[in-house]
Amino acid sequence: MSESVAAEHNYIGLSEFPTMEATTMSDKTKTRDNNNVDDNGLNFKATELRLGLPGSESPDRVDSRFLALNKSSCPVSGAKRVFSDAINESNKWIFSTGSTTATGDVGSGSGPGSSAVKDGKSTTFPKPAVPVKEKKSSATAPASKAQVVGWPPIRSFRKNSMASSQSQKPGNNSETEEAEAKSGPEQPCLYVKVSMEGAPYLRKIDLKTYKSYLELSSALEKMFSCFTIGQFGSHGGCGRDGLNESRLTDLLRGSEYVVTYEDKDSDWMLVGDVPWEMFICSCKKLRIMKSSEAIGLAPRVMEKCRSRN
Amino acid sequence: MNYFPDEVIEHVFDFVTSHKDRNAISLVCKSWYKIERYSRQKVFIGNCYAINPERLLRRFPCLKSLTLKGKPHFADFNLVPHEWGGFLLPWIEALARSRVGLEELRLKRMVVTDESLELLSRSFVNFKSLVLVSCEGFTTDGLASIAANCRHLRDLDLQENEIDDHRGQWLSCFPDTCTTLVTLNFACLEGETNLVALERLVARSPNLKSLKLNRAVPLDALARLMVCAPQIVDLGVGSYENDPDSESYLKLKAAIKKCTSLRSLSGFLEAAPHCLSAFHPICHNLTSLNLSYAAEIHGSHLIKLIQHCKKLQRLWILDSIGDKGLEVVASTCKELQELRVFPSDLLGGGNTAVTEEGLVAISAGCPKLHSILYFCQQMTNAALVTVAKNCPNFIRFRLCILDPTKPDHVTSQPLDEGFGAIVKACKSLRRLSLSGLLTDQVFLYIGMYANQLEMLSIAFAGDTDKGMLYVLNGCKKMKKLEIRDSPFGDTALLADVSKYKTMRSLWMSSCEVTLSGCKRLAQKAPWLNVEIINENDNNRMEENGHEGRQKVDKLYLYRTVVGTRMDAPPFVWIL
Numbered sequence: 001m002s003e004s005v006a007a008e009h010n011y012i013g014l015s016e017f018p019t020m021e022a023t024t025m026s027d028k029t030k031t032r033d034n035n036n037v038d039d040n041g042l043n044f045k046a047t048e049l050r051l052g053l054p055g056s057e058s059p060d061r062v063d064s065r066f067l068a069l070n071k072s073s074c075p076v077s078g079a080k081r082v083f084s085d086a087i088n089e090s091n092k093w094i095f096s097t098g099s100t101t102a103t104g105d106v107g108s109g110s111g112p113g114s115s116a117v118k119d120g121k122s123t124t125f126p127k128p129a130v131p132v133k134e135k136k137s138s139a140t141a142p143a144s145k146a147q148v149v150g151w152p153p154i155r156s157f158r159k160n161s162m163a164s165s166q167s168q169k170p171g172n173n174s175e176t177e178e179a180e181a182k183s184g185p186e187q188p189c190l191y192v193k194v195s196m197e198g199a200p201y202l203r204k205i206d207l208k209t210y211k212s213y214l215e216l217s218s219a220l221e222k223m224f225s226c227f228t229i230g231q232f233g234s235h236g237g238c239g240r241d242g243l244n245e246s247r248l249t250d251l252l253r254g255s256e257y258v259v260t261y262e263d264k265d266s267d268w269m270l271v272g273d274v275p276w277e278m279f280i281c282s283c284k285k286l287r288i289m290k291s292s293e294a295i296g297l298a299p300r301v302m303e304k305c306r307s308r309n
Numbered sequence: 310m311n312y313f314p315d316e317v318i319e320h321v322f323d324f325v326t327s328h329k330d331r332n333a334i335s336l337v338c339k340s341w342y343k344i345e346r347y348s349r350q351k352v353f354i355g356n357c358y359a360i361n362p363e364r365l366l367r368r369f370p371c372l373k374s375l376t377l378k379g380k381p382h383f384a385d386f387n388l389v390p391h392e393w394g395g396f397l398l399p400w401i402e403a404l405a406r407s408r409v410g411l412e413e414l415r416l417k418r419m420v421v422t423d424e425s426l427e428l429l430s431r432s433f434v435n436f437k438s439l440v441l442v443s444c445e446g447f448t449t450d451g452l453a454s455i456a457a458n459c460r461h462l463r464d465l466d467l468q469e470n471e472i473d474d475h476r477g478q479w480l481s482c483f484p485d486t487c488t489t490l491v492t493l494n495f496a497c498l499e500g501e502t503n504l505v506a507l508e509r510l511v512a513r514s515p516n517l518k519s520l521k522l523n524r525a526v527p528l529d530a531l532a533r534l535m536v537c538a539p540q541i542v543d544l545g546v547g548s549y550e551n552d553p554d555s556e557s558y559l560k561l562k563a564a565i566k567k568c569t570s571l572r573s574l575s576g577f578l579e580a581a582p583h584c585l586s587a588f589h590p591i592c593h594n595l596t597s598l599n600l601s602y603a604a605e606i607h608g609s610h611l612i613k614l615i616q617h618c619k620k621l622q623r624l625w626i627l628d629s630i631g632d633k634g635l636e637v638v639a640s641t642c643k644e645l646q647e648l649r650v651f652p653s654d655l656l657g658g659g660n661t662a663v664t665e666e667g668l669v670a671i672s673a674g675c676p677k678l679h680s681i682l683y684f685c686q687q688m689t690n691a692a693l694v695t696v697a698k699n700c701p702n703f704i705r706f707r708l709c710i711l712d713p714t715k716p717d718h719v720t721s722q723p724l725d726e727g728f729g730a731i732v733k734a735c736k737s738l739r740r741l742s743l744s745g746l747l748t749d750q751v752f753l754y755i756g757m758y759a760n761q762l763e764m765l766s767i768a769f770a771g772d773t774d775k776g777m778l779y780v781l782n783g784c785k786k787m788k789k790l791e792i793r794d795s796p797f798g799d800t801a802l803l804a805d806v807s808k809y810k811t812m813r814s815l816w817m818s819s820c821e822v823t824l825s826g827c828k829r830l831a832q833k834a835p836w837l838n839v840e841i842i843n844e845n846d847n848n849r850m851e852e853n854g855h856e857g858r859q860k861v862d863k864l865y866l867y868r869t870v871v872g873t874r875m876d877a878p879p880f881v882w883i884l
Contacts, residue, residue, distance in 0.1 A: 150386035150793070151768070152652060152684060152711055153742075155443060157469040157497060161578065161602050162653065 163191065163206075190280060196224050196288040197257075207280045213272055220259060224288060258291045315340075319348045328353040347371055354378065355788075355813050357395060357419065358838065361871045362403030374413035374438075375404075381816050381865055382766075383791055384418055385443060388818055388863070391420075392878040393842065398425040399876070405432035413438040413464075420444070426451030430458035438464035438492075445471040449498065453479035456487075464492035466519075474500030481506035490514040494521035496545045496576060504530045512537040521545025524578045529557040535564035543597075544568070546576035562587045575599035575625075582610040592617030596644075601625040601651045608662075612637050622646045622677075627653040628663040628684060635667035639674025647680040652711060665692035672699035680705040687718040688745055693727025697734035706731055707742035713769040713794075716746035723747055729754035732762075742766040752776035756783020763788040770795050777801035781808050791816040799826030806833045814867035824859050830866070831884035838873060839866045841882040 154162075190207040203223055210216045259271040262285040271279070271286070322345055325331055335345040351374040354360060366372065379395025397419050404411055411433040421444045429436065436459045449472065455465065456479055480503045483490075490510070495502075502525045511517060517538050522531065526547040535541065561584075565571075571591050580603050595618050600611060604627065611626065612634050621642040628650050630638075638645070648671060650663055665688045671678065672695065679702050688710050708728075716723055724745040732738060732755050739761055743751065747770035755762065756779035763786050771777065777797040780790065781804065790812065798821030809815065824841070831839040842863035873883045 148713065150383065150388045151713060152709055153386045153766075153768075154651070154684075155385045155469055156387060157443070157471065158602075158651065162604060 192261075192283055192285055194220065194223070194286040194288070197290060199224060205286075207283060212276055213279075216271075217259070220286075220288065257288050259286060259288050261286050315344050318344050322348055326351070350374055351413075352376070356867050356869075357400070358874050359813070359867060359869045359871075362400045364871065366403065366407045366409060370407075370409065372404075372409050373411065374415075375400075375411065376415040376417075377419060378417045379419035379444075381791065381814060382418075382789070383793065383816055383818065388793070389865075390842065390878070390880065391445070393881060394874065394876055394878070395419045396876060397421045398428070401425045401428050401432070405429075409433075410435055412436055413440075415440040415442075416444055417442045418444065420446040421451070422446050423448055423451035423454070427454040427458075430454040435461060437461050437489075438466075440464060440466040440468070441470050442468045443470060448473040449475045449479045449500070452495075453482040456480070456482035457484065460484075460487070461489055462487065463489055463516075465490070466492050466494045467497050468494065470497050472498055474498050476500040478503055478506065480510060483510050485513070488513050489516065491516050492519040492543075493517065494519060494545065496521040496523050496547065498523045498525075501525045508533055508537060514538070515540070517541065519543035519573075521575065522547030524548040528561060528584070532557060532561040532564050535561070535568060539564075539567040540570055541568055542570050543573040544571060544575070546574065546580075548576075548579050558584065558587065562590075566590050569594070571595070573597035573599075573623075575602075577603035577606065580606050582606050585610055585614050588614065589617050593619060596620055597623040599623075599625040601627055601649065603627070604629075604653060608634050616641055618642060620644055623648075625649040625651070627651050629653045631662040632664055632667040632670065635663060636670045636674075639670045642675060644677060645671075645675040646677050648675075648678065649682040650684055651682075652684040665689050668692060669695050669699075672696040676700075677702075679703055682707040682709075682742075684709045684711060686711055687715065688724060688727065689717045689719050690722060690724055690727035690730075691717075691719070693724065694730040697730040701734045702737065703731070703735040704737055705740040706735065706738060707740065707766070708744055709742065710744040713744060714746045723750070725750040725754065729758075732759040737761055740764040743770055744768060748772050749776040749779070752779040756780050759784055761786055765790050767792040767795055769793070772796060774798055774801035778804055781805055785811075787811070788813045790814075792818070792820060794819040796821050798822050799829075802826055803830055803833075806830060809834060809837055809866065810868060812868070814865065816863075816865050817861075818863040820860075820864075822861050822864055824861055827861055827864060828884055836868060836870070837866050838869050839864070839884040840877070841884065843880055843882065 191204045192207055194203045194205055205216075205219065205223070207216070210219060260268050261271050261279075261283045263269050263282040264284065268287070274282075318341070322331075322334065325334060328351065331345060331349060335342045346368050348371065349369045350371060352365065352369055352372055353376045354365070355378050357377045357379050365375075377397070377400065379397075380389050380393060383389060384393070395418060397416065405428060412435050414429065414436075415438075419441075421441060426447055429439075431454075439455060439459075439462075447470075452465070452467075452472075455462065462483075483506075487510075491514075493510075493514075500523075502523060504526065507522075507526070508530070511520065511534050518541065520534070520538060520541055520543070522534075522545055524547055526534075528548075531546060535544075565587055568591060572594060574588065574595055574597070577585075577600055582605065585606065592614065598615070598618060598621055600606065600614075603611075606629075608629055608631050611630050615621070615624075615634075615638055619641055622644050624638065624642065624645060624647070626634075626649070630650070635650075638648075650667070663683070663685045665685065668681075668683055668685070668688075669692050671681075678700050681703065682705075685708075688708065717727070725748055728741075728743060728747070728751050732741070738759055741755070741759065741762060741764070743766065749772045752771060752775070755765070759765075762784045765780065765784070765787065767790075774797055776795070777792070778801050780787070781801065787808075793816075797817065802817070802822050803826060827839055827841060831837065841861050842865065843861070877883055
């Protein structure tokens with residue numbers, strides 16, 4: 001059974017993705033193990049994102065998560081069922097707590113803190129049914145359409161195609177936070193086009209499936225495997241490190257290609273300067289260029305860095 | 310009964326092709342049953358668990374064409390876990406063992422594996438046609454086996470499947486001797502395509518009528534393909550992505566002009582809008598247009614294209630066309646029979662641009678309209694009443710208001726009267742999907758008037774068990790009833806158990822049925838498979854002392870002649 005999960009189709013084409021995520025996730029958790037609360041005051045333990053394959057986390061971690069859940073406000077039995085599912089079922093991707101908390105508290109609204117949720121694989125995700133309303137008799141509409149499983153009734157295939165096009169709409173990036181507050185598998189992805197010099201056609205990737213520049217870099221590498229992509233950024237999970245000037249020029253000199261992106265102001269920037277979270281909020285398009293062309297970008301990039309500092 | 314020799318009767322039966330009619334013929338007398346079963350070549354199985362392959366082959370040993378449907382319809386919307394069932398392999402294994410001369414296989418919502426595709430490709434020498442709709446579980450390696458081993462392959466039609474694309478060379482697995490292709494549809498593949506192999510394949514397929522490309526086929530390759538296949542009738546354009554240099558674009562325009570047989574157009578997954586005009590010269594011939602994946606084309610370009618399509622019978626578009634765009638459709642496409650309007654903004658952020666006005670305009674302008682699927686933000690009873698008056702010929706009417714329990718936005722009333730008008734006026738209605746705020750009243754109307762209704766989809770509707778009872782008692786031809794998030798419980802479920810003999814299946818999720826109700830049903834009806842899908846608390850259902858009163862999360866029941874299935878996963882409990 002687990003094979004079928006592992007082999008499940010990642011429509012982006014990165015079938016290696018699940019393993020990559022699993023290792024990253026467990027790394028991330030180790031660093032956060034002792035902190036229940038991170039810098040932003042969010043209780044990450046309770047809202048931990050779980051995208052790793054079952055079995056990639058240790059049993060006691062699962063337990064403490066369950067405990068954290070019981071502590072958090074989950075008055076609805078529907079929400080509880082979801083969690084016992086997460087623990088009992090060994091074949092499933094584990095739902096994040098944020099999503100079910102939100103669906104459990106219909107109408108009460110869930111703050112952004114409870115929902116650092118992202119499900120990059122909204123297609124093949126087996127979903128436990130979480131009833132949006134406990135009692136049907138009152139004709140209250142669900143708090144948000146995105147929270148209702150299987151609604152609107154559109155085939156997964158079509159949803160994915162639409163999701164990949166939606167990132168092209170202007171202003172979509174600014175809604176990222178709002179979109180993240182919506183929970184559940186139907187939430188939008190953040191697809192951006194990736195072009196490469198000399199490649200006959202473009203690709204699209206969902207930026208939300210990556211947690212760091214490193215992941216993005218390896219994903220791009222796999223996608224455009226015949227070319228070498230320059231290493232950029234050393235940003236891990238927390239991503240607050242900037243890239244200093246000398247490091248940047250080292251990297252540019254050292255490799256044939258670099259990755260650049262078009263930001264909200266329609267400027268072409270070098271990938272790797274800003275913290276990851278800031279990057280995915282402002283990135284509209286990606287382009288892999290020859291480093292000789294990218295050198296021209298560097299001075300401007302440094303200016304922007306300096307003005308921020 | 311037999312005034313003629315069997316051969317004559319058999320010859321007469323050859324003219325009867327619909328499986329419903331064939332089923333009816335076989336019930337006339339034993340002799341006709343016997344003649345019919347030996348001459349039946351095409352079999353349709355609406356639920357793969359209603360029968361097993363051994364019994365199928367015992368009855369129809371001369372089977373050539375098989376249609377199989379697996380998962381229940383709501384599986385399309387992720388309401389059914391992937392491991393639920395619908396496995397193809399046992400069927401292929403049984404068919405292969407029996408050495409039946411299988412030529413065509415059409416599957417919907419089945420779990421297909423590379424292994425089953427490989428076995429299929431090797432077991433049937435005359436295999437010609439494979440159509441997979443909304444299936445999953447296989448990769449391009451499976452396609453490679455089909456390409457390599459099926460010497461007489463005519464159709465390879467992949468519609469909206471979840472295929473793991475290994476970006477291999479499956480297209481180059483077609484041998485050079487393969488020249489028989491009529492249909493090649495791989496639009497749902499996400500990976501790269503070997504363009505050289507594709508062009509050579511198309512060039513050596515003079516009978517190719519339907520070609521649907523995936524997004525990895527760029528504009529200049531499209532132009533070359535169309536030059537190779539000017540006889541094409543059905544074209545899926547694929548990506549249309551690259552901004553073409555003027556030479557590519559001119560070539561494309563010239564190639565398109567030569568495709569005088571082109572009747573159906575689809576794709577445009579990442580269309581550059583200004584390239585659409587290249588198709589204007591052939592639009593007057595088009596009978597079918599599917600722009601429902603063309604998210605990047607906006608209203609005005611869509612309208613410009615559609616204005617040229619006066620013969621259109623089938624149109625699938627996004628709601629970005631707007632009410633104004635639908636008015637253009639209504640005034641241009643007088644031959645329109647089927648319309649599907651899909652939502653372009655799944656976040657429901659109010660960007661959806663079609664309302665009840667668009668629907669009314671279409672109903673007024675298109676007298677031949679008989680099938681509609683319409684996603685919109687709002688609806689009124691008045692609009693539905695008008696639509697019913699304008700179009701009493703609906704066979705399929707599916708309305709999806711994106712906010713599941715939204716009332717009439719003008720009067721704040723439930724939409725009972727509107728849907729009631731539809732079922733009353735449309736006497737041939739076979740399929741209906743409801744949405745919006747609805748009470749038991751709408752079901753009273755449905756039970757009273759929808760005499761031909763075979764499939765009904767209900768979500769977030771009704772008040773009491775009476776609603777469901779009206780439907781079960783009234784709709785004599787009901788085959789598939791699927792209900793979610795509605796307050797129907799054991800009383801309705803158990804009221805008339807024999808009703809389920811006449812139905813293919815019943816789905817109820819997030820309703821009020823309890824475990825004890827389901828158990829009672831299973832006891833009363835041993836010819837039913839009553840399946841409880843409980844991914845959440847499989848164990849709890851059994852241990853809990855209150856188990857009888859515990860609500861069942863998902864119930865799926867279906868008539869069957871072969872009893873409990875053996876391949877159910879642990880979270881499916883068959884009572």
